[in-house]
Amino acid sequence: GAVVSQHPSRVICKSGTSVKIECRSLDFQATTMFWYRQFPKQSLMLMATSNEGSKATYEQGVEKDKFLINHASLTLSTLTVTSAHPEDSSFYICSARKQGARPYGYTFGSGTRLTVV
């Protein structure tokens, strides 16, 4: 199979603090990982694409200095929400692309519910 583990599943933090979310591919190597977020009653929107060993590519309107993405290995990508504010409260989910898989190589994590109080 192709399993993606995302932690934590839920996190509550105080305004102004930073939160790190991890996305791990457990049984495959992922050269590319995607980070999405979903605000209440809205659809999932792509935030950024991270490639192992290089800088992430951010979608328009996503602050790269606020949402730090690190993809230092083929099995781990992290998203750090810096100086979180209540408006950052959202559902964050990652997706990993299995290296070499054709044609279907994308697996989604179980998501992280972030609440900033």
Add this chain to the structure above:
Amino acid sequence: KQEVTQIPAALSVPEGENLVLNCSFTDSAIYNLQWFRQDPGKGLTSLLLIQSSQREQTSGRLNASLDKSSGRSTLYIAASQPGDSATYLCAVRWNYGQNFVFGPGTRLSVLP
């Protein structure tokens, strides 16, 4: 611009009914299309994946069809059950991109 829309936004049916969820997308140059299920507060469960060369995929009581020329896909659920209650998301990957673009979802309630 790549857009995915879904109709209806919400649907409530009695148990046992067959139902159809609709997905529309701009630009027929898709790589594949995927249907997901999302339970409240949970992640995504992949239901069916249709490659651009395919016209339909089936899994149990679920059948997904794809008509690229008209930019549409449908998800057919047979003999619905209360456990089918969830939000169903349609996501499209185009040939010129790596990521999926998601539709807004259809919130399904199956009443016992």
